[in-house]
Amino acid sequence: MxxxxxxxxxxxxxxxxxxxxxxxxxxxxxxxxxxxxxxxxxxxxxxxxxxxxxPGFIDSHVHITGGGGEGGYSTRTPEISLSKIISSGITTLVGVLGTDNATRSMQNLIAKAKALKQEGISCYTYTGSYHLPVKTFTGRIIDDLVFIEEIIGVGEVAISDHRGSQPTLEELIRLTSEARVGGILSKKAGIVNIHVGRGEKFIQILLDVVENSELPITQFLPTHMNKGEKALQTCKNFIEQGGRVDFTTSSSKKKDKEDPSKPSKALNLLLEDGVNIDNISFSSDGQGSLPQFDEKGNYIGLTVADVGTLFEEVKDCVIQEDIPLEEALKVITINPANFLKLENKGxxxxxxxxxxxxxxxxxxxxxxxxxxxxxx
The missing domain is CATH 2.30.40.10 (Urease, subunit C, domain 1)
Structure with missing residues (x-):
């Protein structure tokens, strides 16, 4: 019909x-x-x-099988429902594992992606988690990308975070090169989705990879990059070198509209500084845990990230920051479609x-x- x-x-x-x-x-x-x-x-x-x-919204970072666990088994968050996704305007999403690759697996992730596809939306995944060496589905990153339809990249690999495996430069170069080759062979993005923590070195290792290899800066999509004014300057420099950045819309507490870590405010500040919006996307981190730690790194509590924040932040771009709707929409439609090489989306x-x-x-x-x- x-x-x-x-x-x-x-x-x-x-x-x-x-x-x-x-x-x-x-x-x-x-x-x-x-x-x-x-x-x-x-x-x-x-x-x-x-x-x-x-266009239907694209969320490039969702814990579709649930996340968390940093506070023990009882803090594992639940998997996402179709109704939550659809009510948030999301028609395409990418599933990630995050911290927990012990009680959750690539088998869980791909099965959930297939279930969401059967329910009528588009769903992809990354292979791996925070930690290296990457626990893949087939045993090799390249094979995952070539033979598993849903897998379009690697991630989320953690840097500058005490929960990650503290990857070395050589390890990250090798992983990224495998992702690139797998992407070339399968005609997929082959990107490495990078979880960026609050460590002092921030994304320096990504710049080191580019400087010490033949790998292009566009092979990375660092997320959680909205971490205040200092981070925004890093974002600007990264984009000026041809890189792309992703802002996370979920937060453990409601942010004031003037907070430079609020995605809508961060976007506006970058635009005022002449940064190209085509190199910026938003994602929700939906169903992931938003853990809180004390000054010694001890877990003290968490909240659950919400996919509904994705479009809420885009609305705030329009209503609070006076960004034209056609520009604000780019960060959840055409931009992530381009980053992920989703040729018929966005x-x-x-x-x-x-x-x-x-x-x-x-x-x-x-x-x-x-x-x-x-x-x-």
Missing amino acids: LTLIKNATVYSPKALGEKDILIGGEKILELVDSIELNSNLKVEIIDAEDYIVV QIKENFDADIVFLDKSTLEIKKVMAKGRTI
Whole structure:
């Protein structure tokens, strides 16, 4: 059956004005000013006059099987539900393991990704966790990327964090080169998703890899990079060298709108400093634990990260920071699609996947979600 969306105010994420959108199967077939179909055709018509229509959101960092465990077995967080994902406007996500690669495994991760795909959304994973050597699915990073459909990169590998395995320069070069070759052979991103902690060296080892190898800076996607003013200067320098950075929207406590570690504020500060928004993305860290430690590194408590914060921060970009909607949307649509080499995602465009979110024109609240042409 065909679906025809009429009178939609479309952000592709570029503002396109009022358009009609014809959907067939899982794809956008036509995007023009007006579409009139033969009355004999079986067509579902959606009147979108009251909505802003935008691409489905891409969340590149979600603990789909749950996370945590830093405070013992009882602090393991639960796996994510489809309803939580969809109500947050997310139609594509990437699953990660994080700290715990003992009670959770790559088998768990891939099985959950397949389950979410069966439920109608797009789901990918990274291979590995915080720790080196990487515990892969097949026994080798390259083989994971080549033979496992869902795996598109490696991660999240921890640096500058007491919970990581403190990788050496040589270890990180070897891992990154394997990810790159696997990506080339499988026509996938092959990126290394890097968990960046609060250690003093921050992302210095990533710069050392680039300086001491033939590997491009774009092979990395460092996340949790929104850590205050000093970190923002590092972000600027990293982007000016051609790198990409990812800001985490979940936090263990609500941040003041003037806090430079708040993603919407951090983005605005970088834009005011002339940084290219095309090299920045947001992700939620959804279902991951947000542990708190004392000054000696002892665990004292945690909260659970929420995928719903992804679009909340984009709304704050628009409402609090006066960033145009078509620019703010980039960090959860076209930018992560480009970083992850998801060729048919991140835009409302002919021949792209029909992943669409309907927003209330006045409040920007999520009202309806389509994934691969199906209203969920």
